[in-house]
Amino acid sequence: MRILHTADWHLGQRFISGHERTDEHRHFLTWLVATVREQAVEVLVIAGDVFDSGSPANQALELYYDFLLQMQGTACRDIVVVGGNHDSPATLNAPARLLRHLRVHVVGCVPDCFDDQVLVLNDAAGQPGLVVCAVPFLRDRDVRLSVPGETAEEREARLKQGIADHYARIAEVEHVWQLKAQGLPVLATGHLYAAGAAPSDSERTIHVGNLGQVTAEHFPEVFDYVALGHLHRPQRVGGREHIRYSGSPIALSFSEIDHGKEVLLLDFAAGKLAALTALPVPGTRRLLRFHGGLEEVVALLVAYDNTGYLLPAWVDVEVRSERTQLEVAEALLAVIQALDRQQVEVLARRHLRLVQLRPLGEPGEGDEPLTPSLHDFTERQVFAQRLESEPEAGRAELLAAFDELLEGMPHA
Numbered sequence: 544m545r546i547l548h549t550a551d552w553h554l555g556q557r558f559i560s561g562h563e564r565t566d567e568h569r570h571f572l573t574w575l576v577a578t579v580r581e582q583a584v585e586v587l588v589i590a591g592d593v594f595d596s597g598s599p600a601n602q603a604l605e606l607y608y609d610f611l612l613q614m615q616g617t618a619c620r621d622i623v624v625v626g627g628n629h630d631s632p633a634t635l636n637a638p639a640r641l642l643r644h645l646r647v648h649v650v651g652c653v654p655d656c657f658d659d660q661v662l663v664l665n666d667a668a669g670q671p672g673l674v675v676c677a678v679p680f681l682r683d684r685d686v687r688l689s690v691p692g693e694t695a696e697e698r699e700a701r702l703k704q705g706i707a708d709h710y711a712r713i714a715e716v717e718h719v720w721q722l723k724a725q726g727l728p729v730l731a732t733g734h735l736y737a738a739g740a741a742p743s744d745s746e747r748t749i750h751v752g753n754l755g756q757v758t759a760e761h762f763p764e765v766f767d768y769v770a771l772g773h774l775h776r777p778q779r780v781g782g783r784e785h786i787r788y789s790g791s792p793i794a795l796s797f798s799e800i801d802h803g804k805e806v807l808l809l810d811f812a813a814g815k816l817a818a819l820t821a822l823p824v825p826g827t828r829r830l831l832r833f834h835g836g837l838e839e840v841v842a843l844l845v846a847y848d849n850t851g852y853l854l855p856a857w858v859d860v861e862v863r864s865e866r867t868q869l870e871v872a873e874a875l876l877a878v879i880q881a882l883d884r885q886q887v888e889v890l891a892r893r894h895l896r897l898v899q900l901r902p903l904g905e906p907g908e909g910d911e912p913l914t915p916s917l918h919d920f921t922e923r924q925v926f927a928q929r930l931e932s933e934p935e936a937g938r939a940e941l942l943a944a945f946d947e948l949l950e951g952m953p954h955a
Contacts, residue, residue, distance in 0.1 A: 544672050545583060546730065548807040549575070550590035550772030551791035553629065555603030557595075558857070559890045564793065565602050566854055570827045571792045572610045575806070578822060580617045582808060586664060586673060587619055590772030590789065591627025591680055591734030597634065611647055621664045626651040626679040627734040627772055650677040653685045653709075661716050673730060673811070674722050676713045676766070680734035680773075681706055695939040706735065707761040714763035723765055726814040731766040734773050737780040737788075759783045767816050768809060776802045777821065785816055792824045797859045797891075800830045828854040834861040837871055841878050849886040860892040868894055 552571075556564045579587060594603055614622060624647065626635050635651030642649055648662050660679075666672025686705025690697070710731065713719070723729050738756035759781030762769050769786040776799070777790035789807050794800055803823060810818040829852055833843040840862050849856050862871050871894045879889050926945050930938045 544585050544666055544728070544811045546586040546588060546673070546768075546809040546811070547579060547582070547584045548588050548590065548768075548770040548787065548789045548809060549792065550734070550770070550789050551592045551627070551775055551795075552589070553592055553595040553791065553795055554606050555595045555599045556795060562857070562890065563602075565606070567793050567827050568603075568606055570853065571824060572606060572613075574825060575792075576610065576613045576617065578806070579614065579619050582822075584617070584619050584808070585621070585667070586675075587614070587622045588675070588730070588732060588770045589622070589624045590732045590770045591625050592629045592772055593624060593627070593635065594630055596629065597631030599634065611642065611645065615645060620646060620667075621662075622647045623662065623675050623677055623732070624649045625677050625732045625734065625772075628680045630680070632679075648675075648677065650679050652679055653681065657712070658716055660713055661719055663718070663722065671722060671727060674719055674727050676710075676716075676719065676729065676731040678709065678713060678731060678733050681709055685709070695943050698943065703757060703761075706757050710757075710762055714765045720765060723814075728767040728811040728814050728816065729765050730768045730770060730809075731762065732770045732772075735771065736773055737771065737786075759786050762786060767811070767814070770807075775799055777805050777807075784819060787819075793826075793828075794830045797830050797832055800832060826852065828852060829856040831856055831858045832861070833858055835863060837862050837864045837866065837874060841874070844878055844882060844887065844889070847887050855885055856887045857890045858887060860889050861895065862893070863895045863897055865897045868896065 552568065553564075554568055558564060578584070593607060596603075599607075611622065624635065626632050630651065632652035635649055639649040639651070650660055654660060660677050662675040662677055663671050664673045664675060683702070686709055687701045690701070693701070710733075713731070719729060736756050738758045767785060769780075771780065771786065771788045774788045775791040775795055776788065778788050780786040780788070787807055790802065790804060791799070792804055792806065794802065794804070804826065805821045805823050808818075808820040808822055809816060810820075829849070831847075833840045835843075840860055844858070844860075847856065847858075860875065862875065864871055866874075875889075875892060882889075923942075923945070927942060930941055933941065
């Protein structure tokens with residue numbers, strides 16, 4: 544059986560200053576349908592964060608349902624969708640009964656009946672061919688009960704153990720190990736932060752500051768493959784070939800510009816993972832960082848060639864210069880206004896003024912205060928700075944509570 548693993552689409556994401564990603568997502572989904580057809584994929588697994596918000600815009604919903612409709616014209620028999628921390632379980636689950644008639648299996652959250660996370664999918668001959676333990680993003684209430692007065696360390700330990708226990712419990716479901724004994728491969732999903740994995744700037748902190756990080760050893764051996772979502776960089780967990788993040792199909796922040804984007808093609812034979820192939824996702828837009836002196840940044844902007852990309856590049860500019868803020872702003876503005884916005888567009892710009900150090904107490908002529916912009920910090924960093932004025936003993940608990948609140952808020 545041939546399976547394709549993808550995750551973290553974040554349909555409906557709005558980039559800096561509200562720039563939409565609809566065209567990029569549409570190109571990706573069109574490519575994905577063609578790839579499923581060309582590679583004769585039989586099962587598609589989407590490991591969470593289908594949407595960027597719990598209340599996706601109509602355009603995002605249209606992309607999702609149009610994709611599912613197009614998939615009916617391929618040889619793919621089953622689609623498995625699990626919820627991520629950005630997804631609203633209610634939004635994903637609302638059409639689940641209808642989608643089941645199209646062989647789209649949706650598990651937006653941990654169901655009331657625990658065993659409903661276990662799916663048995665048929666092969667081309669109509670016989671059981673694959674077991675999928677469709678585990679969605681595990682919310683705090685799914686894996687532990689709050690204990691009054693517990694420390695941050697105790698909370699972390701309970702959370703980690705709760706996630707591990709969830710996977711151990713699903714591995715012990717009777718028909719999972721029975722079908723495994725009959726030679727069927729078992730695939731598990733997850734939307735979580737595994738210990739040792741490398742994040743980028745665009746993943747929201749989950750599970751109380753990314754505590755409760757499971758390790759490769761927490762996934763039972765009954766799983767022949769673990770399809771993970773949440774981290775946007777494609778990577779293995781604990782060096783295990785069969786425990787993988789597929790990563791996001793498009794770069795979701797400027798921190799991801801050096802990440803290759805891919806989906807993972809899995810081939811199972813004789814009940815085992817026989818081959819794993821990374822398929823590069825073609826990019827339609829480049830995200831770039833032009834950082835340096837004013838002349839260097841201007842030269843990069845003027846010389847940029849967008850050949851090979853369907854959509855204009857988006858650029859993050861940072862100028863390091865001894866010139867004043869006004870001088871740099873005027874020079875940059877003149878260059879930016881002359882750019883072809885069909886080729887390149889500057890979305891973010893900052894000026895870090897370089898100041899010559901002087902002996903203590905010696906006045907400087909024309910010095911400007913160097914005040915970082917609020918946009919240079921994440922919400923968590925701002926709150927952490929605020930906590931510096933609070934008693935140190937209570938900071939960890941306040942930061943943990945803030946992370947829990949942040950986890951439930953719409954993504955900006």
